[in-house]
Amino acid sequence: MVQIFAVLIVVALILVAVSWVAANWIPIAAVIAVGLGTWGLALLIRHIRMMRYFASDEFLAHKTAIASFVAEHNELARYVDEIRGRGTFALGWSVSGAQAHLAAFQNTSRHKYRRDRNIASYQTPFVHNCSLQVVRNASTDPIKYVMKYFNIKATETDLANVEDLGDGIVRLEDAITNLWQREASITQSFNPPKFIVKHYADEFMKHVGVVLSPIMVPYPVYMFEYVSAGGNSSQRTTVTLDRETIDAMIWTMSEKIKFRKSVAGQRALMTSQLRTMIKERDNYTCRYCSISLVAEPHLLLEVDHIVPVSRGGLTAPDNLQTLCWRCNRTKSNKIIAG
Numbered sequence: 001m002v003q004i005f006a007v008l009i010v011v012a013l014i015l016v017a018v019s020w021v022a023a024n025w026i027p028i029a030a031v032i033a034v035g036l037g038t039w040g041l042a043l044l045i046r047h048i049r050m051m052r053y054f055a056s057d058e059f060l061a062h063k064t065a066i067a068s069f070v071a072e073h074n075e076l077a078r079y080v081d082e083i084r085g086r087g088t089f090a091l092g093w094s095v096s097g098a099q100a101h102l103a104a105f106q107n108t109s110r111h112k113y114r115r116d117r118n119i120a121s122y123q124t125p126f127v128h129n130c131s132l133q134v135v136r137n138a139s140t141d142p143i144k145y146v147m148k149y150f151n152i153k154a155t156e157t158d159l160a161n162v163e164d165l166g167d168g169i170v171r172l173e174d175a176i177t178n179l180w181q182r183e184a185s186i187t188q189s190f191n192p193p194k195f196i197v198k199h200y201a202d203e204f205m206k207h208v209g210v211v212l213s214p215i216m217v218p219y220p221v222y223m224f225e226y227v228s229a230g231g232n233s234s235q236r237t238t239v240t241l242d243r244e245t246i247d248a249m250i251w252t253m254s255e256k257i258k259f260r261k262s263v264a265g266q267r268a269l270m271t272s273q274l275r276t277m278i279k280e281r282d283n284y285t286c287r288y289c290s291i292s293l294v295a296e297p298h299l300l301l302e303v304d305h306i307v308p309v310s311r312g313g314l315t316a317p318d319n320l321q322t323l324c325w326r327c328n329r330t331k332s333n334k335i336i337a338g
């Protein structure tokens with residue numbers, strides 16, 4: 001930042017010098033010099049105001065007052081990293097081009113057409129290369145086509161995998177939303193001057209002590225892609241497995257399984273609807289430590305399988321409970337360790 005001021009002021013000075021030497025350029029150079037100088041000065045003043053704000057007693061006192069809330073935020077940010085690290089966020093694969101790496105394709109056409117602008121992506125498992133018709137159909141019937149062409153079968157095992165994926169996605173989404181809410185409320189509680197919010201948002205968080213991690217939900221993304229033989233045209237349908245799409249897939253799979261009258265058809269489905277129902281049933285209160293949303297408005301609550309699915313636990317209301325993120329984190333760390 002300070003370097004920018006220095007550069008601007010030096011450039012302004014050079015221009016002033018040049019305008020002395022070359023008489024013809026005086027008016028133009030003078031105008032530019034005055035402009036740059038003013039701009040540099042404005043930036044410098046803003047920078048000084050920013051430093052004074054972060055050093056002010058008011059800022060420092062409030063920083064101390066909310067230190068524990070900030071510490072909790074940072075702990076939650078670490079938890080988000082853990083969820084990301086442990087969860088599986090991929091499912092299914094496309095067989096199209098699975099052996100494409102064994103061949104080399106070259107367009108030896110002598111025409112000067114701009115060919116191969118569109119090159120099919122064969123070596124990624126989440127792109128299905130197909131006809132234009134399939135691309136179109138996938139856009140009207142995404143769940144059916146993703147299942148069909150990315151090998152997600154209507155079986156109990158695959159349904160459990162989709163539910164597991166949904167669990168990871170929803171936990172991450174909820175935790176990230178919770179982090180954002182906490183950050184917004186931290187900013188709000190300081191009520192910083194407008195120029196701070198506008199120009200120094202990141203510096204602000206750094207001075208408060210908030211650890212900002214670049215967090216994104218790694219949604220599985222499936223693509224149906226048609227690339228014409230010459231590579232001149234390409235069309236694509238993209239399906240993202242977000243919360244809503246996962247729920248729709250769970251319903252679709254369960255309908256097919258139910259039709260076959262199997263056990264999985266009879267149990268509850270781990271959908272957003274069920275999660276909300278469990279939290280409501282438990283009065284938005286952690287069943288371990290009894291903290292509730294009433295006591296802590298920013299509390300992150302999760303729905304947990306009492307006996308984990310990996311140990312034969314069923315998705316049924318009596319095997320589900322509401323836990324706060326702290327208790328759930330401790331519980332899953334124990335399960336992983338033991």
Ligand SMILES: [Zn+2]
Pocket residue numbers: 286287288289290291323324325326327328
């Ligand atoms: Zn708890």
